[in-house]
Amino acid sequence: MSGALLVTGTTSDAGKSVVAAGLCRWLxxxxxxxxxxxxxxxxxxxxxxxxxxxxxxxxAMQAAACGIEPSPDMNPVLLKPGGDRRSQVVVxxxxxxxxxxVTYHDHKERLRAVAAQSLAELRARYDVVICEGAGSPAEINLRSGDIANMGLARSARxxxxxxxxxDRGGVxxxxxxxxxxxxxxxxxxxxxxxxxxxxxAAELLDPGLGMLERLTGRPTLGVLPWLDGLWLDVEDSLGLGAERGPTGTxxxxxxxxxxxxxxxxxxxxTDIDALTVEPGVEVRFVTEPHELADADLVILPGTRATVADLDWVRQRGLDVALLRRAQRGRPVLGICGGHQMLAHEIHDSVESQRGTVPGLGLLPTRVVFAPQKTLARPRGSAFGYPVTGYEIHHGTATVNWDQAAPDTVPFLxxxxxxxxxxxxxxxxxxxxxxRRALLADIxxxxxxxxxxxxxxxxxxERTARLDALGDLVVNHMDTEAVWRxxxxxxxxxxxxxxxxxxG
Structure with a gap:
């Protein structure tokens, strides 16, 4: 067989990814x-x-729900915004x-063909392909160039x-x-x-569900209850609260x-997700210098625009707060773009095209941006334990060991x-x-x-969450109707x- 289904949503963050992952896990x-x-x-x-x-x-999370490794065909077009109007296009x-x-619209026909080819190849290799839409299918100003919602559905039937x-109201x-x-x-x-x-109480919905079916001629095939613990691997910052993690930890x-x-x-x-499941660890997202004062660890995470976000860090006075932390021996961890910000110097003729700019100067490193993006799944060790990860970056940081302080040591x-x-x-x-060794050190x-x-x-924890998504589908959706x-x-x-x- 070669079955397929598209999951769309009324808005971003309506739950498309969750429902799609649950369907994948169930199947x-x-x-x-x-x-x-x-x-x-x-x-x-x-x-x-x-x-x-x-x-x-x-x-990738949905692939894990399927019990398979991810591949580029599962997301043939990825847009990574670097500002309000420009995005990096990954094909x-x-x-x-x-x-x-505007210019992206000129590529739509080619990308439509790329997406169609990827879907066809997946359908040839798998029994079922669960497709997820993007945003809302009712973005009528964008319908003519749509390749992810009803444009995809209509071309592939x-x-x-x-x-x-x-939970947002007005459903x-x-x-x-x-x-x-x-x-x-x-x-x-x-x-x-x-x-x-x-x-x-689900029965309170019944009158509305009945009226919706009479108005549209379509049934509601599932009412999924609110479930804590579904915060992992969210797709965008709409899923970010001030405090991150399961309420029960x-x-x-x-x-x-x-x-x-x-x-x-x-x-x-999502790098931070693993910290949120640790008992005794409280994770907060912050934007003001005073919010760093009582933190045992401050993390500068990844960013799509290192130099532009470094400007923002300075504008808000966070640079001064980070320097004071370092001078007092209070831990700071930079990951990818955050790591680049900690350098003495950044040379960027790729993302910002600003040339050489000063970094925060908290690490004895120099960052140089290359046109070719580094994509890798490295292995190493730290604190005496094996570590695996993945790299996605244009900027490469090189340690200047000749100018490093005596207590500077390699770290991954x-x-x-x-x-x-x-x-x-x-x-x-x-x-x-x-992770445990790092937290003990902190x-x-x-x-x-x-x-x-x-x-x-x-x-x-991730496997348990995927199983919970599968259980949501089995227990709260009409799986016979979905299978048909x-x-x-x-x-x-x-x-x-x-x-x-x-009319």
Whole structure:
């Protein structure tokens, strides 16, 4: 068989990725060969595939739900915004350059063909492909160039589910209004609705569900309850709260406090997820200098625009706060773009094209940006433990050992100078032994009475979360109806819903 289904949403962060991952997990546990697919993704959270390609992190998470390794075909077009108007365009895992909203439109036909080819190849290799849309299918100003939502559904004749987030309010208006704004040929493919993040008594929804079906001729195939612990591997910063992590993780009376600087173009903030599952660790995202004062560890995370975000750090006075921390021996960890900011000097003729600019000067390094992006899955060791990670960067930091302080030592691919650590490796904190050793070192430096839990296993936490997504689908969706859509395609003669004011 070669079945497929598209999951779209009324808005960004409505739950498309969660529903798609849950469907993947359900089908994989049923013994089917399943793969995820997202034709076009706009995200700053990405990973490196085994063959050296770059794709969105959400599709890698969905591949894990399927029990398979990720591949570039699962996300053939990835857009990585560097500002309000420009994005780096990654095609089948390889960066092709920058485009703005206007020039990108000129590439749509070629990219549509690329996406269609990737989907066809996945369908030839797997029993089922679960496709995820992007944003909302009712962005009517963009419909003519759409390759990820109804444009994809119509070209591949995909039955489509529309997901709405009831926690935001207005879910019935969102579902009905989204459908009504679609062209008749697009509406014919939307076969049902899914309501996400519901809290309360399900029977209170029944009158609304019945009216929605009478108005649209389409059933609601699932009402998914609110479930804590689904914060891992989110696709964009809409999933970022001030405090990150599961509400049930015990923090203790004297937690180890981690402050993560929320950069304007923050990328791969999923690096922090492994810290949030540690008992006794409190993780917060911050933007003000005073918020660093009580932190035991400050993390400068990755960024899509190192020099521009370094300007922002200075404008807010965070540079002064970081310097004072370093002078007092208070730990700072820079990851990728954050690591680059810690350098003495940055030479960037690629991203910002600003040439040579001063860094924060907290590490004895010089960063040089190269046109070719580094994509790798390195292995190494730190604190006596093996460490694996992945690299996605244009800027490479080189340590000037001749000018380094006597206490400067290697740290993964970077260095540690005093209490300041730097590495370009994403995903390093997911290594359990290394993470515990780093936290123990931080606790010792800050004189905290903190001992890392010996049995916290981040990979097991992720697997448990994926199983929880599969359980959501099994327990709260009409899986028989969903299976019919996957195997038989869209139902015949679905009614067309006229837009408001029509007729």
């Amino acid at each position: 994989a546990r049923s013994g089917l060969r399943v793969a995820p697919f997202k034709a076009q993704n706009m995200s700053l959270n990405s990973v490196v595939t085994p063959d050296g390609g770059e794709i969105g992190r959400a599709q 089948r895992g390889t960066a092709e350059g920058e485009a703005d909203a 995909l039955p489509t589910l529309l997901v709405g987030d009831i 019935f208006a969102g579902l009905h209004g989204t459908l009504a704004l679609l062209e008749p040929a697009d509406q014919e493919l939307v076969a049902g609705f899914v309501i996400n993040k519901f809290r309360g 015990p923090r203790g009376t004297d937690p180890l406090r981690v402050a993560v600087v929320r950069l304007p173009r923050i990328s791969n903030f 691919d970077g260095c540690r100078s005093g209490s300041v650590f730097g590495t370009t490796w994403h995903g390093a904190l997911e290594n359990n032994d290394f 606790a010792q430096r800050t004189r905290r009475d903190f001992v890392p839990a010996p049995d916290t296993d981040f990979a097991a 859509l996957i195997t038989a395609g869209p139902p015949e003669q679905l009614p067309v819903v006229p837009p408001a004011g029509a």
